[in-house]
Amino acid sequence: MRIAIIDDNQALVELVSLWLEEAGHTVVTFHQSQLFIQACKTETFDVILLDWVMPDMDGEQVLKTLQELPGWDTPVIFVTARSREEDIVHILELGADDYVTKPIQRGELLARIGAVTRRAHKGSSSKDLDLGAYKIDAAARTVFFNNNPVKLTEMEFNLVCFIFNNVDVLLSRNHILSSVWGYDSDMNTRTVDTHISRIRKKLDITPENGWRLMSIYQKGYRLEQINPENMTVLAK
Numbered sequence: 073m074r075i076a077i078i079d080d081n082q083a084l085v086e087l088v089s090l091w092l093e094e095a096g097h098t099v100v101t102f103h104q105s106q107l108f109i110q111a112c113k114t115e116t117f118d119v120i121l122l123d124w125v126m127p128d129m130d131g132e133q134v135l136k137t138l139q140e141l142p143g144w145d146t147p148v149i150f151v152t153a154r155s156r157e158e159d160i161v162h163i164l165e166l167g168a169d170d171y172v173t174k175p176i177q178r179g180e181l182l183a184r185i186g187a188v189t190r191r192a193h194k195g196s197s198s199k200d201l202d203l204g205a206y207k208i209d210a211a212a213r214t215v216f217f218n219n220n221p222v223k224l225t226e227m228e229f230n231l232v233c234f235i236f237n238n239v240d241v242l243l244s245r246n247h248i249l250s251s252v253w254g255y256d257s258d259m260n261t262r263t264v265d266t267h268i269s270r271i272r273k274k275l276d277i278t279p280e281n282g283w284r285l286m287s288i289y290q291k292g293y294r295l296e297q298i299n300p301e302n303m304t305v306l307a308k
Contacts, residue, residue: 073118073189074250076111078102078134079151080127084176088121091178092185098250105129109137114291116244117146118251119185121172124152124163132166139167143242147188151176201236203297204282206275208233217275224274227252231267232275235285235295244292268293 075092079085080103089099100117102108105126120138124131131150138144147169152159155173163171169188172181201208207216215222215232224232230252235243245264253263268285271277277285277295284296 074098074247075119075121076100076102076108076117077121078105078108079123088176091181095182105134109134112141114244116242116247116292119189120146120148122148122150124150124154135166135168149184149188203236208236222274228267228271232271239295239297242288242292242294
């Protein structure tokens with residue numbers, strides 16, 4: 073997953089980043105709230121770790137700003153030294169998905185990240201998908217278009233699964249790159265554009281087939297379903 077950390081404590085950021093990277097996640101750090109807000113105009117993340125007390129804009133203000141962004145639904149976990157029940161209730165009522173109190177414990181942090189992402193995605197990546205004209209067989213690692221298997225490379229299949237498991241979600245190029253390829257954000261994102269173009273052609277992703285894979289200027293891509301009644305998700 074791609075996780076953003078917003079915290080001005082350099083030592084804590086380095087420690088938490090190490091834990092998350094050891095667990096296989098990609099980490100993007102911000103030492104100022106305003107820089108993070110600016111980044112959200114072009115970047116997307118799977119989880120946000122947000123310090124409550126920041127020098128330029130506190131966590132409550134950041135959360136409120138995020139909630140005002142169109143289509144925002146990324147889980148936010150507050151990191152705080154406050155442990156009073158009324159403080160925790162307050163931040164959850166404001167819309168935070170969870171919280172971790174300082175000093176942070178590695179096991180608890182990873183467990184809470186896992187919990188909020190399971191709630192957010194409801195395990196979609198472990199299920200086959202029946203998407204009208206498209207079907208994804210996760211076990212066979214095969215995508216079908218109108219019941220015919222489509223020849224895809226390993227990376228193209230991974231990209232299709234990631235995109236179709238995030239319907240209506242705006243995904244930045246860096247998010248796609250880190251989630252599908254496992255590259256850091258400083259790699260060339262043109263490879264994302266090239267692969268998106270290829271799967272759009274191979275799968276004939278068009279409104280006529282019930283789907284639109286939109287390129288959002290300076291942001292990334294979003295897959296939209298034209299006829300929502302066509303889509304069902306089948307549990308394994």
